[in-house]
Amino acid sequence: MASIKVFGHATTTSTRRVLLTLQEKNLDYELVNVELKDGEHKKEPFLSRNPFGQVPAFEDGDLKLFESRAITQYIAHRYKDQGTNLLPADSKNIARYAIMSIGMEVEAHQFDPAASKLAWEQLFKHIYGLTTDKAVVAEEEAKLAKVLDVYEARLKEFKYLAGETFTLTDLHHIPVIQYLLGTPTKKLFTERPRVNEWVAEITKRPASQKILQ
Numbered sequence: 001m002a003s004i005k006v007f008g009h010a011t012t013t014s015t016r017r018v019l020l021t022l023q024e025k026n027l028d029y030e031l032v033n034v035e036l037k038d039g040e041h042k043k044e045p046f047l048s049r050n051p052f053g054q055v056p057a058f059e060d061g062d063l064k065l066f067e068s069r070a071i072t073q074y075i076a077h078r079y080k081d082q083g084t085n086l087l088p089a090d091s092k093n094i095a096r097y098a099i100m101s102i103g104m105e106v107e108a109h110q111f112d113p114a115a116s117k118l119a120w121e122q123l124f125k126h127i128y129g130l131t132t133d134k135a136v137v138a139e140e141e142a143k144l145a146k147v148l149d150v151y152e153a154r155l156k157e158f159k160y161l162a163g164e165t166f167t168l169t170d171l172h173h174i175p176v177i178q179y180l181l182g183t184p185t186k187k188l189f190t191e192r193p194r195v196n197e198w199v200a201e202i203t204k205r206p207a208s209q210k211i212l213q
């Protein structure tokens with residue numbers, strides 16, 4: 001039995017962020033399905049894993065965690081020498097860690113709020129029989145465009161967002177980008193040449209492909 005367990009739902013971006021990290025690390029794990037449509041995440045036993053009632057939650061032996069980005073950082077450090085290194089290449093360079101942290105914060109607080117709202121409006125709402133609000137799409141696309149302008153400038157200097165190697169900063173973006181590539185918002189990525197290359201690079205990774213299956 002795998003000692004790593006992910007409690008979540010395979011279609012959600014936060015769960016996928018953790019699954020991607022485990023795939024990059026070639027780690028065995030068990031995905032324990034939490035059925036969101038039945039509200040399983042809002043009641044026990046899930047609330048004991050995450051009192052905020054959101055997926056994913058995570059277990060590695062006796063250690064129990066929640067918050068996808070905290071989980072990915074635990075995995076990247078705990079299993080540093082296994083699979084893909086997802087931390088800065090020079091592990092003794094604290095400044096490079098700080099730069100990776102900036103990228104992770106920007107993803108969580110600037111990129112993801114707009115990107116997730118766009119995925120909700122244009123994809124997930126349909127699943128619930130709801131209609132896309134075009135005004136919200138326009139507003140969130142304007143916010144996302146500003147973030148992507150910053151990324152375009154950054155990617156003119158470096159291959160990846162935190163430097164010359166693929167790190168957690170890049171990985172954290174993948175699940176929601178994969179969804180947005182199936183919506184008209186795709187244009188925001190394709191019309192920026194360096195962002196377009198970066199998106200192609202990070203989404204063609206074997207782990208990224210596997211998560212889609």
Ligand SMILES: N[C@@H](CCC(=O)N[C@@H](CS)C(=O)NCC(=O)O)C(=O)O
Pocket residue numbers: 012013014015036041053054055056066067068069
């Ligand atoms: N900051 C949290 C966000 C988790 C989150 O928003 N999860 C969503 C799925 S992507 C969820 O559980 N939604 C159901 C709900 O909030 O009721 C993380 O990264 O783990």
